[in-house]
Amino acid sequence: MPNSVLGRAMTLLTAFRTGEAELSLAELSRRTGIPKPTAHRLLTELARWDVVERTPGGVRLGMGLFELGQLAPRQRGLREAATPFLADLFEATHETVHLAVPDRVDVVYVQKLAGRLGPRVPSRVGGRMPAYCTGVGKALLAFAPPERLAEVVAAGLVRRTPRTQVAPGLLEQELARVRARGVAEEHEESTVGIACVAAPVLAADGYAVAAISITGWAHRLDTARLAPAVRTAALGLSRVLRGS
Amino acid sequence: MPNSVLGRAMTLLTAFRTGEAELSLAELSRRTGIPKPTAHRLLTELARWDVVERTPGGVRLGMGLFELGQLAPRQRGLREAATPFLADLFEATHETVHLAVPDRVDVVYVQKLAGRLGPRVPSRVGGRMPAYCTGVGKALLAFAPPERLAEVVAAGLVRRTPRTQVAPGLLEQELARVRARGVAEEHEESTVGIACVAAPVLAADGYAVAAISITGWAHRLDTARLAPAVRTAALGLSRVLRGS
DNA sequence: CCTGGCGTTTCGATGAGCGGAACGTTCGGG
DNA sequence: CCCGAACGTTCCGCTCATCGAAACGCCAGG
Numbered sequence: 001m002p003n004s005v006l007g008r009a010m011t012l013l014t015a016f017r018t019g020e021a022e023l024s025l026a027e028l029s030r031r032t033g034i035p036k037p038t039a040h041r042l043l044t045e046l047a048r049w050d051v052v053e054r055t056p057g058g059v060r061l062g063m064g065l066f067e068l069g070q071l072a073p074r075q076r077g078l079r080e081a082a083t084p085f086l087a088d089l090f091e092a093t094h095e096t097v098h099l100a101v102p103d104r105v106d107v108v109y110v111q112k113l114a115g116r117l118g119p120r121v122p123s124r125v126g127g128r129m130p131a132y133c134t135g136v137g138k139a140l141l142a143f144a145p146p147e148r149l150a151e152v153v154a155a156g157l158v159r160r161t162p163r164t165q166v167a168p169g170l171l172e173q174e175l176a177r178v179r180a181r182g183v184a185e186e187h188e189e190s191t192v193g194i195a196c197v198a199a200p201v202l203a204a205d206g207y208a209v210a211a212i213s214i215t216g217w218a219h220r221l222d223t224a225r226l227a228p229a230v231r232t233a234a235l236g237l238s239r240v241l242r243g244s
Numbered sequence: 245m246p247n248s249v250l251g252r253a254m255t256l257l258t259a260f261r262t263g264e265a266e267l268s269l270a271e272l273s274r275r276t277g278i279p280k281p282t283a284h285r286l287l288t289e290l291a292r293w294d295v296v297e298r299t300p301g302g303v304r305l306g307m308g309l310f311e312l313g314q315l316a317p318r319q320r321g322l323r324e325a326a327t328p329f330l331a332d333l334f335e336a337t338h339e340t341v342h343l344a345v346p347d348r349v350d351v352v353y354v355q356k357l358a359g360r361l362g363p364r365v366p367s368r369v370g371g372r373m374p375a376y377c378t379g380v381g382k383a384l385l386a387f388a389p390p391e392r393l394a395e396v397v398a399a400g401l402v403r404r405t406p407r408t409q410v411a412p413g414l415l416e417q418e419l420a421r422v423r424a425r426g427v428a429e430e431h432e433e434s435t436v437g438i439a440c441v442a443a444p445v446l447a448a449d450g451y452a453v454a455a456i457s458i459t460g461w462a463h464r465l466d467t468a469r470l471a472p473a474v475r476t477a478a479l480g481l482s483r484v485l486r487g488s
Numbered sequence: 489c490c491t492g493g494c495g496t497t498t499c500g501a502t503g504a505g506c507g508g509a510a511c512g513t514t515c516g517g518g
Numbered sequence: 519c520c521c522g523a524a525c526g527t528t529c530c531g532c533t534c535a536t537c538g539a540a541a542c543g544c545c546a547g548g
Contacts, residue, residue, distance in 0.1 A: 125323075
């Protein structure tokens with residue numbers, strides 16, 4: 001348990017898990033080891049800033065936090081510029097469409113357009129996945145500074161499904177193919193039953209700042225047919241971001 | 245200037261304005277009145293939690309903040325459920341599509357799909373607008389508990405454009421029409437040149453939890469033609485949220 | 489009725505937090 | 519080239535914001 005105010009506040013905020021609508025003071029205290037009166041005091045102040053909101057059953061993360069988070073520049077401008085391309089791609093294919101950015105050895109999803117008929121893809125906006133076993137992650141790694149792959153390998157390649165690629169040499173060869181082709185694929189490497197085709201969004205320096213992907217059922221997604229569409233959207237966004 | 249750690253940290257975080265990629269320590273200190281060493285210390289700790297990130301020119305709001313903000317339940321489940329309906333509406337109309345939720349006397353935009361040809365609508369995801377002069381706001385007010393309108397009136401109706409409606413009685417009459425019709429309109433009341441047609445997303449208790457809208461140029465948007473489409477999307481989302 | 493658990497409040501003790509001063513670096517102007 | 523201004527960073531004695539055990543009232547379940 002941290003002994004700083006900020007550390008404790010962050011510990012409370014990060015105790016909330018995906019899908020939890022609210023947590024009671026007692027549960028937060030149990031999860032974090034922060035004594036109830038302390039947690040109570042901190043949450044009371046956080047509520048004054050709308051970082052948390054009081055509910056009948058306890059507290060929930062607040063709209064003020066959502067509003068602040070939307071100002072984070074690394075996702076904001078990109079998501080705004082990308083939304084028309086993503087909407088086009090969604091309209092053209094009616095498969096789930098993602099925009100993701102790199103963050104250390106992971107990808108973070110910043111936009112997702114999904115219909116009502118596709119698979120329940122476990123990705124979510126604001127969520128993370130490892131780069132090495134996801135389509136968007138491989139598209140980003142292929143066009144990342146070379147030390148990024150070394151970081152990813154040093155962090156460890158963990159088998160998540162029977163099809164996860166955990167040999168660094170094979171991953172490196174695949175990334176070379178991605179670089180040559182401009183498109184990355186994922187076939188059940190991160191999630192059983194799910195396939196994906198992704199293309200990097202490149203900045204002027206040739207490195208990827210984001211990746212766009214289409215995701216669907218592994219038994220049904222025609223990655224060969226969709227690759228040009230994904231690549232087209234990514235190239236369009238790349239051009240817009242370069243200001244030309 | 246607050247004398248609590250949380251208050252100071254929040255003051256620093258809320259000093260960032262829309263569109264600012266980063267701020268120097270000195271600028272943050274000037275804006276907030278927080279002495280440089282104090283700001284430096286707080287930002288250093290916030291950076292450890294990815295709430296802010298260091299940049300060559302200073303600091304920026306971080307991806308950790310974005311990720312936390314995406315967990316806020318009041319926008320999360322709604323945005324995920326709504327995205328297919330919004331995407332449908334965007335595909336059908338190619339006008340800018342919004343999803344907004346009520347927050348006291350304002351609306352907060354939680355999703356926005358815009359193409360590349362429509363007006364540069366000043367709304368943004370994570371941004372706020374007053375309820376009384378926006379299409380989504382009026383749709384929400386018409387189906388809000390009665391005390392909400394009283395709050396809005398008590399907070400004051402401020403003229404933002406020559407067409408802003410600032411007479412409480414006229415607003416009340418308009419909201420009655422919205423209730424009867426199930427659709428609200430906005431004709432340059434919040435932003436010159438912009439029109440909007442919006443429909444409420446209703447919970448089982450008959451109150452609105454969100455509103456969906458289509459926004460476009462005031463001289464061009466055919467609200468009469470688009471109203472049924474917006475209402476259809478809102479009704480569909482209402483039904484999904486009710487679980488039936 | 490009793491017990492356990494909840495959220496809330498109190499207040500003396502203390503150490504986390506404070507910020508002026510100092511420092512080294514960089515940049516722009518004379 | 520030199521100087522001054524501004525920057526970010528560090529230091530450390532002081533202090534007050536923070537802490538949390540204890541107490542309290544309420545509620546639900548046995």
